[in-house]
Amino acid sequence: MPLNNTQLCYYDSNVLRLPADKRSEYHAQVDRLIAELSRSIRDKTEIKITKVVKAGSFAKFTILRKTNVDPVDVDVVFYISGRSVDQETLSSLNDTIYDLLIKIYPTKDVEDFQIQRKAATVSFVGTGISVDIVPVIEDASRPGYGWQFDIHDYSKIQTCAPCQLQFVRDRKAQDKDFRTLVRLAKKWRNHAELKPFKSFVIELIMAHVLDQEGKTGSIEYRFRRFLLYIAQSNLKKTIQFPENGAPLKSFADPVVILDPVCGQNNVAARISEAERQQIVAAAQVAWETANFASAENDNEIWKEIFGPRFKVEDE
Known part of the structure; x- marks a missing residue:
């Protein structure tokens, strides 16, 4: 017998979802960082x-919620005006932010400082969270938009952090279980160790399946449908959204998922052909396992997908 919504909502609320007290704790730490920086x-x-x-x-x-296999990362976007949109500007911004972070935080409070592709990252000892400080050069002509850079390949993309948040709010308004489904997919991703399968990509694939198939069916059914979409499409079909306005750019990457806030960006551009095959193969196995677990009504089989902490009721 399939898992019902009450059971999967229990798992989501009691095992997956970040508790309110931890959310408040993380907010406070991030707010202190924002104020100091x-x-x-x-x-x-x-x-x-x-x-x-x-x-x-x-x-x-x-x-x-944070576990040994589920890290907590918080992105903080700093919009900056009066700067030219070039690589030199990005490098200097990242270096400046990195240097200031080191001066602000004593080493006893911080596990690590790093400069990533698009951000300076600080990892805290106490809470264990990592905060990515992302500098964006503001586009004065488009509210919320700005230019984000990659310090490795020198590429730049236009992004809109508030628009991306609104995209998820809109899907949540359309389907009250959307965030639960995304968390289920992310937990499967982590348990399957599919590191190239980024959270934003998962959110967009789930949104695409919702756009194409609607919200009919149980949470379990729609989670299996997400896995089936990946397995059947082989992630070879270009994914785009109603929010995408012209012009849309063509890409030759193995996986193409257009950023709903800017059709010139391929969110999945860094997924290699080998990684595409790995994700598709894992989705096929997970879909078969989920169907078997559903038919057998066996939580031990579901643990093959979600890991040993899977439970649907108080023990």
């Missing part, structure tokens, strides 16, 4: 911050 930038540099936006899975409410 904003003050340092204002007092020690000529950089002008126009807006700060918490983004990513944390702000979308699709983040998983």
